[in-house]
Amino acid sequence: MENKYITVAYRLYAIADGKKELLEEATVEHPFQFISGIGYTLDKFEKEITALSKGDNFNFTIPCAEAYGERNEDNVRQVSKKMFCDPDGNFDSENIFPGNIIMLNDAEGHQFYANVGEITEDKVVLDLNHPHAGKDLIFEGTVTEMRPATNKEIEGMVNMMSGEGCGCGCDSCGGGCGDHEHHHHDDGCCGGGCGHCH
Numbered sequence: 001m002e003n004k005y006i007t008v009a010y011r012l013y014a015i016a017d018g019k020k021e022l023l024e025e026a027t028v029e030h031p032f033q034f035i036s037g038i039g040y041t042l043d044k045f046e047k048e049i050t051a052l053s054k055g056d057n058f059n060f061t062i063p064c065a066e067a068y069g070e071r072n073e074d075n076v077r078q079v080s081k082k083m084f085c086d087p088d089g090n091f092d093s094e095n096i097f098p099g100n101i102i103m104l105n106d107a108e109g110h111q112f113y114a115n116v117g118e119i120t121e122d123k124v125v126l127d128l129n130h131p132h133a134g135k136d137l138i139f140e141g142t143v144t145e146m147r148p149a150t151n152k153e154i155e156g157m158v159n160m161m162s163g164e165g166c167g168c169g170c171d172s173c174g175g176g177c178g179d180h181e182h183h184h185h186d187d188g189c190c191g192g193g194c195g196h197c198h
Contacts, residue, residue: 002036002037002148003035003036003037003038003148003149003154004035004036004037004050004146004147004148004149005033005035005145005146005147005148005149005150005153006033006034006035006036006049006050006143006145006146007031007032007033007143007144007145007146008026008031008032008049008058008141008142008143008144009026009027009028009031009032009141009142009144010025010026010032010058010139010140010141010142011024011025011139011140011141012024012025012137012138012139013137013138013139013140014132014135014136014137014138015135015136015138016135020138023132023135023137026141028142028144031144031145034046034157035149035153035154035157036049036050036149038154038157038158038161039161040157040161042062042066042067043066044062044066044067045062045139048060048139049143052143052146053143053146054143054144054145054146054147055142055143056142056143057141057142057143058139058140058141058142058143059138059139059140060138060139061136061137061138061139062136062137062139063136064133064134064135064136064137067132067135067136067137068129068130068132068133068134068135069130069133069134070133070134071129071133071134072129072133075127075128075129076117076125076126076127076128076129077125077126077128078123078124078125078126079123079124079126080122080123080124081119081120081121081122081123081124082122083124084096084124096116096119096124097116097119098116098117098118098119099115099116100115100116101113101114101115101116101131102114102116104126112128113128113130114126114127114128115127115128115129115131
């Protein structure tokens, strides 16, 4: 299967309390970029988009089960506040505050995202559920580019997915899946925002 370089401008909604809630947006100026066929996005998202052509509009829903699944309350953990202190005991309040999405490493060095919750005198609550867990996701937007991907683009995206940096030739890779992933993805580069998400 041919790997395609695709950019889309979209708005992502979820239904909350019977109303459509805007979760994130990638504009035409800063579109979400990905390469098909390498597992960068949700299967259903990629399937819907790759069936289209440049200039096509789209409006589709990915059910919770095909997106990020239901929330699991076992994935909400309390950790010692000391985890986020420097050697002098100063707490990292610049990055660790309620609602921020941070990247952590497990014992094997795998990276994952956590949503910072309540912070007490000696504990920090971390929610390891994906920010969009438990939601049906509604994508509305336009395909702004679709063409065969170059080997350099594929290599750059694979390197980024493996945590080796951007490699896409852009100035900024975008943060994690902060919502928004998310949210830091305002630059939209390399699917920075919730890119690896969809």
